[in-house]
Amino acid sequence: xxxxxxxxxxxxxxxxxxxxxxxxxxxxxxxxxxxxxxxxxxxxxxxxxxxxxxxxxxxxxxxxxxxxxxxxxxxxxxxxxxxxxxxxxxxxxxxxxxxxxxxxxxxxxxxxxxxxxxxxxxxxxxxxxxxxxxxxxxxxxxxxxxxxxxxxxxxxxxxxxxxxxxxxxxxxxxxxxxxxxxxxxxxxxxxxxxxxxxxxxxxxxxxxxxxxxxxxxxxxxxxxxxxxxxxxxxxxxxxxxxxxxxxxxxxxxx
Amino acid sequence: xxxxxxxxxxxxxxxxxxxxxxxxxxxxxxxxxxxxxxxxxxxxxxxxxxxxxxxxxxxxxxxxxxxxxxxxxxxxxxxxxxxxxxxxxxxxxxxxxxxxxxxxxxxxxxxxxxxxxxxxxxxxxxxxxxxxxxxxxxxxxxxxxxxxxxxxxxxxxxxxxxxxxxxxxxxxxxxxxxxxxxxxxxxxxxxxxxxxxxxxxxxxxxxxxxxxxxxxxxxxxxxxxxxxxxxxxxxxxxxxxxxxxxxxxxxxxx
Numbered sequence: 033x034x035x036x037x038x039x040x041x042x043x044x045x046x047x048x049x050x051x052x053x054x055x056x057x058x059x060x061x062x063x064x065x066x067x068x069x070x071x072x073x074x075x076x077x078x079x080x081x082x083x084x085x086x087x088x089x090x091x092x093x094x095x096x097x098x099x100x101x102x103x104x105x106x107x108x109x110x111x112x113x114x115x116x117x118x119x120x121x122x123x124x125x126x127x128x129x130x131x132x133x134x135x136x137x138x139x140x141x142x143x144x145x146x147x148x149x150x151x152x153x154x155x156x157x158x159x160x161x162x163x164x165x166x167x168x169x170x171x172x173x174x175x176x177x178x179x180x181x182x183x184x185x186x187x188x189x190x191x192x193x194x195x196x197x198x199x200x201x202x203x204x205x206x207x208x209x210x211x212x213x214x215x216x217x218x219x220x221x222x223x224x225x226x227x228x229x230x231x232x233x234x235x236x237x238x239x240x241x242x243x244x245x246x247x248x249x250x251x252x253x254x255x256x257x258x259x260x261x262x263x264x265x266x267x268x269x270x271x272x273x274x275x276x277x278x279x280x281x282x283x284x285x286x
Numbered sequence: 287x288x289x290x291x292x293x294x295x296x297x298x299x300x301x302x303x304x305x306x307x308x309x310x311x312x313x314x315x316x317x318x319x320x321x322x323x324x325x326x327x328x329x330x331x332x333x334x335x336x337x338x339x340x341x342x343x344x345x346x347x348x349x350x351x352x353x354x355x356x357x358x359x360x361x362x363x364x365x366x367x368x369x370x371x372x373x374x375x376x377x378x379x380x381x382x383x384x385x386x387x388x389x390x391x392x393x394x395x396x397x398x399x400x401x402x403x404x405x406x407x408x409x410x411x412x413x414x415x416x417x418x419x420x421x422x423x424x425x426x427x428x429x430x431x432x433x434x435x436x437x438x439x440x441x442x443x444x445x446x447x448x449x450x451x452x453x454x455x456x457x458x459x460x461x462x463x464x465x466x467x468x469x470x471x472x473x474x475x476x477x478x479x480x481x482x483x484x485x486x487x488x489x490x491x492x493x494x495x496x497x498x499x500x501x502x503x504x505x506x507x508x509x510x511x512x513x514x515x516x517x518x519x520x521x522x523x524x525x526x527x528x529x530x531x532x533x534x535x536x537x538x539x540x
Contacts, residue, residue, distance in 0.1 A: 133523050134517075134523070134527070135515065135517055168517045168518050168519065168520075169516075170517055218539050219534065219539075220535070220540075259539075260539065261533055261537075261538060261539035262538055262539075263424055265388075265422065269384055269387050269526070272526050272527070273388070273526070273530040276531060277531070277534050280472070280473065280515075281474070
């Protein structure tokens with residue numbers, strides 16, 4: 033694997049194309065990575081695959097690349113969404129970074145009844161997806177959505193998409209359901225046979241889902257309630273673990 | 287599930303036992319959690335299960351508990367070790383916290399040829415395992431080991447323990463092995479049938495393993511080389527993902 037720096041560039045890529053660099057990208061290449069004129073970088077835009085490119089000019093006024101050859105054809109990630117209730121800032125940023133590394137196609141903050149923080153720094157999170165995609169050898173960025181209320185998300189749920197409901201509330205859920213409907217199955221077992229179906233993972237806030245939310249979720253036909261082991265995971269750990277199990281069971285880690 | 291605060295206490299627990307609290311635990315209960323005399327907490331020591339206890343006294347001079355009833359019998363975690371090359375401090379701390387949540391029995395930093403940082407703040411990491419175990423409803427703490435060189439670890443490798451070698455080096459490994467020995471299998475597939483065998487996960491540094499290390503690892507009989515999907519994961523992400531897949535395939539998430 034090449035150790036040339038990688039950049040996501042929002043511009044068409046083809047042989048000999050001249051690409052002016054955004055200020056942050058120029059700073060990263062020249063000042064952080066210590067590259068200069070004539071050095072090779074790799075670029076991708078989410079559509080045209082990965083290309084090698086050469087730093088054509090670099091000065092205080094800016095820098096630009098000249099695209100050379102395609103190094104990899106375009107390849108996407110499996111059709112998996114991560115929906116999560118925003119937690120405090122550092123944890124939300126960790127979730128977005130790791131969801132990008134773990135190959136989520138869509139990252140969607142959802143506001144539940146017990147969500148403590150619905151403030152999302154959208155541009156900051158977008159920058160995190162870009163940096164994580166560059167480092168993780170992805171050829172696209174995940175689609176980062178703006179926050180939406182869980183109720184509205186469920187109102188418009190696409191019929192063909194499995195909703196994997198990570199219900200980390202343990203005994204509380206047992207009690208609420210009087211044992212009658214039971215808890216979810218272990219996630220890997222619950223996904224057996226779900227192979228190539230579009231899917232979404234739903235992770236609740238630290239305080240869990242409300243009884244009304246849990247009631248509605250469990251009544252929907254495309255919802256699969258799952259458990260993530262006998263210990264209680266923090267929200268960001270649950271998100272990372274659920275993405276991993278899905279990729280390993282249904283996604284492109286098979 | 288009770289929302290009473292939980293504390294790991296390194297003392298024997300039995301009905302009516304009087305437990306003086308360490309200063310940090312007293313601070314956490316009284317100042318952070320705003321509990322006072324007569325309030326209920328839960329305690330565990332890694333041996334005697336979980337007990338309810340009452341705050342018997344709390345003043346500037348200190349605080350103490352009186353143990354009441356056992357709330358859960360002792361239960362351990364599966365026999366899984368996480369061995370990882372220390373990375374920069376915040377990432378090492380994340381790995382230790384998440385390994386505790388994900389139920390590793392042993393957490394062991396190993397120094398490889400390309401390990402960039404072999405300084406481990408042992409007491410700080412121990413405090414992280416304690417806090418994570420308290421929050422995650424574990425009934426024990428993982429055993430945190432001091433750093434050891436990979437070569438020494440392999441010299442003394444126990445015969446019955448599987449060594450799951452996460453080789454995130456991608457094409458570099460392909461090239462080094464000339465395709466002859468191939469890359470590892472996807473981890474879940476590689477572990478099929480490894481059910482109740484003691485195991486250890488080995489995660490390398492950001493720079494990967496050296497050719498000599500890879501050579502030695504791949505020549506050992508109890509080593510299973512595995513891959514974690516087509517993207518390149520950062521070290522801490524690889525650690526969390528590998529722990530998740532093991533628990534889901536061989537551990538107590540089944």
